[in-house]
Amino acid sequence: MKGRYATAVLLLAVLVADPARGAQAPTRAVTESQVHEVAAELRCVVCQNLSVADSPSEMARQMRAIVRERLEAGESPARVIQYFVDRYGEWILLSPRRSGFTLLVWLAPLAAVAIGFAIVSTLVWRWTRRPASASTPPRVDPAMRERIRRETETEP
């Protein structure tokens, strides 16, 4: 098992190191969903806002064919994507890289959730401490209060 894994890594390393050889290497079986997965990350260059996987355009069809060819030649998905980035620039990536400037777009939502959560928990914490100290509970006899509680809880 371990041996097979090592061979695969070695083979991959060779292929990655020498793309020209990769093209001649015996073709690998590549499924439709593997192609789809890579193509879904790429922007169709002639469409408004569709991925290469989804676009019905001729251009996207050709790009899918290139994806398939390169995967069959043994390239890793990451490398196939890099091939397109080299030609079209970062713009072709539908999800921006998680590094450098574009890391910002990934961090912003996390920050938003964190800040929102922090604000609400601070408020809830403050507000739950108030009624005990600030407002004195109205004088209602316990039986009445129990009845109100029961009714507000069971009210549909």
Add this chain to the structure above:
Amino acid sequence: MIPELGYGAAIVALALALWGAVTAALGARTGRPALLLSAQHAAVGVFVLVTACFALLTYAFLTFDFSVRYVATNTNLGTPFYYRITGVWGALEGSIILWAWMLALYTVIVILRHRVSARAFYPWVLTVMLGVLAFFLLVMTVAAPPFARSSPVPADGRGLNPLLEDTGMITHPVALYLGFTGLTVPFAFALAALITGRVGDAWITLTRRWTIVAWYFLSLGLLIGGWWSYHVLGWGGYWAWDPVENAAFMPWLTATAFLHSVMIQERRRMLKLWNLSLVILTFGLTLFGTFLTRSGVIASVHAFTQGAIGAFFLSFLALVLLTGLGLLAWRWDALHAQGALDSIVSRESAFLLNNVLLVAVTFTVFFGTVFPLLSEVARGVKVSVGAPFFNQVNVPLFLALIFLMGVGPLIAWRRASLDNLRRNFLAPVLVGVVAAAGFFALGVRSAIAVLTLALTVFVAATIAVDFARATRARLRVGERLFPAMRGLLLRHNRRYGGFVVHLGILIIAVGVTGSQAWSVQTETTLRRGESAELAGYRVRFEDLTASEESNHFKVAGAFTVSNGRVLGVLRPAKKFYPQEQSPIAYVDYRLGLNEDIYLVLGDFARDGSQATVKLLVNRLVSWIWIGGLVLTLGALLAILPERRKGA
């Protein structure tokens, strides 16, 4: 003559709207009824004039008046009758007229309904609504005049964007615009509340139903947009996180947040500041959405034009936000009230969390949508932010929201006792866990799919528990089953309308999960008589036919679809329009509850001997449309006047 009439009507309408806005404000300050009456008359006048503009433009479309530039660019002699009518709002100028017309209509309805019932707010509401209307009329007369002449007058027009030749053209924009413009009403009431200093609950009680009406139309518009995308754009999907889809989604999210947080204010007299802010933000987002759609700053299916219009909307947006913030600051003392909660485990907390999540999703969508602009401005590098990003970031937030959807409505106000939690949630949680195990046993391996489906079952179970318990209580006092259920729905229509909306969302969630997780597709080139197979379907290429339609040339393939027995012949096509460089795909499909088979025609040999076809089997997509239907029914139920008192 017609264009001059239309142009004149727009200018007079603008003057009247400004007059009305000013006199209503003066009427509010001086309390003189004559001023208010004058403003009212002005508003009715605006409505009549905008209606006239709309009618005149429609007439120009129907009579092929190519001397009007807008008509010439959006229709031609081959455009069928139906699309000559819908073409009126097929591009920027006409859609602004439609917008202004709806806004004027809402203004008239507000006058009829609230003249007496909301006397304290009413003059300022009128001022704000007429002010917003004046802005749109200004756009109509200066930035995007629909009646501008074309010279020389062309013999034939350019024609409508072929993608807009669909029956959805009447429902999708109309519903969406009714939603967008409808959100002006709560905004106007919020500003009126701030100006008059009556920031209590009165304005909320008055506008809650208005917000649901706008929310209902906005939901409908979004759903029909999804359906349109699915059956017209030919890529097999219903939501692409396109900038303009996002633009319509953002106000929907904040309006949803408002509809929930409003309940805390009604119950506990808290969150006044927050609710006002949400309403102002929601209205701001509708303007921002229009700015995105119409300015062409971001490339999209919907971006019709470029030019001065962007600056107009951006300035108005800035004005609205500054006014809103200024008023909030001015009324700070009245708004800045400390809240008081009894316990962290309460419905209040659940709703607060719901608001945090909805606003976080809004922010994510906003930031992702404008990020490409930011990147280009900041470092001159073009980047894309597309579906894979939005899905990855938002799905966890959506799942948390679905979870809260189960918790919120059943957890007790103020303080949830252990007993309350056990009584309401023990059974649903167990059902959810069993469902998760069941889905896993059935072979669902995607963690997200298992989680979503299990959460969906959990929430559905909470709704069932609640409804069953309430029904049983009614049976105990001697009602029969169906009258009891009907009575519940009608007397507590707000609560159960909400539940039905939740059910709709759950069904949509199942559809989205299924279509993401289990849809399959393939693409092959077939010779005549050859077949391709996918997921148990066999698709045989029969032949290719070409035909001349009124305004385009159409090449259609015939494919027999079978799964053991013949299901029928599907005819996907390519349409060639003279005004378009590339052909438009025309998909054909067979919808089913569990799966749709969906064909897109690709390349073909000119002699018809072979054709490339993209074959998709999309799973559970129909659930999205069914869920949409359920959701809108729930919203309708919630809009009904409450009958609780009479019971």
